[in-house]
Amino acid sequence: MRLLILGGSGFVGRAVADEAVRRGYDVTVFNRGQRVAPSGVRVLIGDRMGDLSALGTGAWDAVVDTWSAQGEAVRRTAELLSTRAGHYAYVSSRSVYSGEQHEKAEAAPLVDDGDEGYAGDKLRGEQGAAAFDGSVLLARAGLILGPYEDIGRLPWWLNRLARGGPTLAPGPRNSPLQYIDARDLANFLLDTATRRVDGPFDLVSRSGHTTMGELLEIAAEVTGGRAELRWTEPATIEAAGIEPWTQLPVWLPPGDLHEFLHGGDVSKAYGEGLVCRPVRETVEDTWAWLRSLPGDAPQRADRPRVGLDPAVEAKVLGE
Structure with missing residues (x-):
C-alpha cells in the first residue's frame, strides 16, 4: 500500500x-x-x-x-x-x-x-x-493513550505514581473507562483503508475495558510499587476545587459527562474489526517509553498541561 x-x-x-x-x-x-x-x-x-x-x-x-x-x-x-x-x-x-x-x-x-x-x-x-x-x-x-502521548494524561499519572507516597486516587475505584491505545487506533485506520471503509466510527474500547482502579493499580505496580493509593470520594475532590480531567487526568466523577465519555456504544467499530489491547500493555509500554526519554515527555503547545499541584493533593489527603 x-x-x-x-x-x-x-x-x-x-x-x-x-x-x-x-x-x-x-x-x-x-x-x-x-x-x-x-x-x-x-x-x-x-x-x-x-x-x-x-x-x-x-x-x-x-x-x-x-x-x-x-x-x-x-x-x-x-x-x-x-x-x-x-x-x-x-x-x-x-x-x-x-x-x-x-x-x-x-x-x-x-x-x-x-x-x-x-x-x-x-x-x-x-x-x-x-x-x-x-x-x-x-x-x-475518544480518550487516546499510549507511547508518544503528547497531551500528558497517562504520563502524568505514571510520573506521579513513580514518586510514591500517599497518592490521591479519585473514586469510585470501579468506575468504568473507555479509551483507545494509539496503536490500536492506527491498526483500525490501516485495516479499514485496505477495504476503503467509509462513514463515521466511534473509536474507543468497550465501556469497562478497564476501570479507574485497575488503571491506577497497574500503573502503581509498573512504576515500582512505591505509591499508596488513597481512594477518595468525588464529593471530597469537588469540595477541594480540584478539576476532573485536567487536574486529575482521565478521571471524571459519576454523572452525564462520565456516562457520555465512558459509556458509549462502540459496536459499530468492533463489528468492523476494532481490537483493543489489555490496559497493562498500554501502561507498561508507555512507562518504558517515558524512561527511554532523555528529558521530559513531549507536550503539545496548543493544549494546557495537566496534573495536580502536590500541595493541593497533600492538603486533601491530610498530609
Whole structure:
C-alpha cells in the first residue's frame, strides 16, 4: 500500500507511521519538519495552512489525516488529493457530539458548526473531508493513550505514581473507562483503508475495558510499587476545587459527562474489526517509553498541561 500521512511524527500520526512501516507499506509523511520523522518513511515538508506544493504531485492508495486545528486545512488537502488517492481517513473526535442522546452512537446529534472551540474545529474538519472524491472514514476517537502521548494524561499519572507516597486516587475505584491505545487506533485506520471503509466510527474500547482502579493499580505496580493509593470520594475532590480531567487526568466523577465519555456504544467499530489491547500493555509500554526519554515527555503547545499541584493533593489527603 502507498500511504500518505498528513502529520506522521506526533502521537497518533507516529503510531500510524510505525505500524505502516512494520507492515511493509510505502509510507510518505507530510508535515512542517519540526519533529524527527519515524524511520522508514519519506518526508515531504509543507504547511497545512500555507504551502502545499510538496503535495502537488504523487498518488497514494490511502491518506490518513491527523490534523486537529482549523477545519479549512482538511478541506484543502481533501480537494487537492482527490483523484490522486483512493481513500481518506480523518482522525476526528467524539467531541463532535452535542452530548445529547449518546445512546444513538454515531447517529447522535452533533455540535453546531459555528462552535469556535475544539469540537467545532473537528466538525468542520469532518465537513472538509467530505470534499474528497473517494471513500472517507471519520475516526471519532475518544480518550487516546499510549507511547508518544503528547497531551500528558497517562504520563502524568505514571510520573506521579513513580514518586510514591500517599497518592490521591479519585473514586469510585470501579468506575468504568473507555479509551483507545494509539496503536490500536492506527491498526483500525490501516485495516479499514485496505477495504476503503467509509462513514463515521466511534473509536474507543468497550465501556469497562478497564476501570479507574485497575488503571491506577497497574500503573502503581509498573512504576515500582512505591505509591499508596488513597481512594477518595468525588464529593471530597469537588469540595477541594480540584478539576476532573485536567487536574486529575482521565478521571471524571459519576454523572452525564462520565456516562457520555465512558459509556458509549462502540459496536459499530468492533463489528468492523476494532481490537483493543489489555490496559497493562498500554501502561507498561508507555512507562518504558517515558524512561527511554532523555528529558521530559513531549507536550503539545496548543493544549494546557495537566496534573495536580502536590500541595493541593497533600492538603486533601491530610498530609
